[in-house]
Amino acid sequence: DAMVIQNPRYQVTQFGKPVTLSCSQTLNHNVMYWYQQKSSQAPKLLFHYYDKDFNNEADTPDNFQSRRPNTSFCFLDIRSPGLGDAAMYLCATSIPGGELFFGSGTQLSVL
Amino acid sequence: KQEVTQIPAALSVPEGENLVLNCSFTDSAIYNLQWFRQDPGKGLTSLLLIQSSQREQTSGRLNASLDKSSGRSTLYIAASQPGDSATYLCAVKGFNKFYFGSGTKLNVKP
Numbered sequence: 001d002a003m004v005i006q007n008p009r010y011q012v013t014q015f016g017k018p019v020t021l022s023c024s025q026t027l028n029h030n031v032m033y034w035y036q037q038k039s040s041q042a043p044k045l046l047f048h049y050y051d052k053d054f055n056n057e058a059d060t061p062d063n064f065q066s067r068r069p070n071t072s073f074c075f076l077d078i079r080s081p082g083l084g085d086a087a088m089y090l091c092a093t094s095i096p097g098g099e100l101f102f103g104s105g106t107q108l109s110v111l
Numbered sequence: 112k113q114e115v116t117q118i119p120a121a122l123s124v125p126e127g128e129n130l131v132l133n134c135s136f137t138d139s140a141i142y143n144l145q146w147f148r149q150d151p152g153k154g155l156t157s158l159l160l161i162q163s164s165q166r167e168q169t170s171g172r173l174n175a176s177l178d179k180s181s182g183r184s185t186l187y188i189a190a191s192q193p194g195d196s197a198t199y200l201c202a203v204k205g206f207n208k209f210y211f212g213s214g215t216k217l218n219v220k221p
Contacts, residue, residue, distance in 0.1 A: 033209075040213070040214075040216075042213045043200075043211050045209070048207075050207070055207070088152070090155065097142050097143070099145060099157055100145055102155040104154040105152075105154040107152060
């Protein structure tokens with residue numbers, strides 16, 4: 001009964017080859033977040049959606065894009081992955097003022 | 112900008128010990144504070160959520176407290192077990208964002 005589902009669990013891509021990570025939720029939460037987490041570091045917010053309103057963090061590289069076609073799904077597109085983009089990518093959802101729920105994450109490797 | 116600090120960065124204790132993990136934050140204007148557990152290579156699992164109006168929350172062997180005025184929260188784990196070994200992160204919610212600490216890596220030795 002997973003509530004926030006991320007696919008795939010592991011993703012290997014080549015340097016410069018576009019990659020898309022996906023996230024779906026069954027909670028019907030209106031806020032969805034994408035975080036990047038590198039080893040032993042705090043999760044870093046890349047962007048979030050409040051319903052269809054997209055909010056980009058000021059320091060998120062242009063290489064990272066996102067789409068939210070409906071309430072349930074959200075995608076993270078990395079247009080030209082570099083070695084420094086290898087990380088765990090975490091999707092999370094919440095309602096305003098509420099608890100944050102995370103998926104299991106996608107571990108991205110860039111060769 | 113909100114800064115969240117967790118001390119210590121790592122902690123090793125023998126099984127059965129009671130322990131306290133610390134979280135401090137610089138801006139007391141928060142909506143809530145949440146404690147998470149993260150196992151290696153996995154996502155974050157929510158443990159406890161404390162709303163800004165609350166002082167503490169309990170779940171099983173876990174008790175979290177919040178002192179907004181001093182910018183501190185503690186997570187108390189009673190009778191620790193090897194299965195408690197993981198990284199524990201706290202996050203505070205500002206207006207529309209969650210701010211995370213870097214976590215405390217806990218090792219409970221059998």
